[in-house]
Amino acid sequence: MISFVGAQAEVMPVAHGGRSCSWALYRYKDPALGFHQRYSCIVGSLGYLVTMTRPDLAWAHTQLSKYVQFSGKNHMLAARHVLSYLDGTWNQKIRYSLDSYENPNVLWGLVDADWAGGDTDTSRSHTGYILMMNGGSISWPLGRVGATILCDSETCVTLHFRG
Numbered sequence: 001m002i003s004f005v006g007a008q009a010e011v012m013p014v015a016h017g018g019r020s021c022s023w024a025l026y027r028y029k030d031p032a033l034g035f036h037q038r039y040s041c042i043v044g045s046l047g048y049l050v051t052m053t054r055p056d057l058a059w060a061h062t063q064l065s066k067y068v069q070f071s072g073k074n075h076m077l078a079a080r081h082v083l084s085y086l087d088g089t090w091n092q093k094i095r096y097s098l099d100s101y102e103n104p105n106v107l108w109g110l111v112d113a114d115w116a117g118g119d120t121d122t123s124r125s126h127t128g129y130i131l132m133m134n135g136g137s138i139s140w141p142l143g144r145v146g147a148t149i150l151c152d153s154e155t156c157v158t159l160h161f162r163g
Helices: 035-052 055-065 073-088 153-162
Strands: 108-113 126-133 136-139 142-144
Touching: 035 055, 035 073, 055 073, 055 126, 055 142
Parallel strands: none
Antiparallel strands: 108 126, 126 136, 126 142
């Protein structure tokens, strides 16, 4: 059981400058009993939250889930950081409202992609988008591109939606 009573809440789901490449150096094959199970449960629970209600955790979940099979102490510290962030933001929610927007029922979105330099462990690009309607997000997939590509923004968007 992980307790956060009296702990300082974090303001960002990932520590400042937290990159997955520094985590990869600390892989332990025989950690304490139950370590991998605890880590897997945390990552699985974060996956549920990302899918259902918390798009702000998508990047952190993507980074943590890469190391479920070979996790170490730094991975658990990063997972605890995300849990501490959740503890401080438990009351945040997605709110839909027709009253506060000039154009109700209009679907709009944002898309972003990075080049191969974004993930120094695999040299794969990341892409994601968020669709919004009536003041709230309705879809927010995020993931790695299947192959290493170099492209401009328009090409990446085309590849993402066609591929």
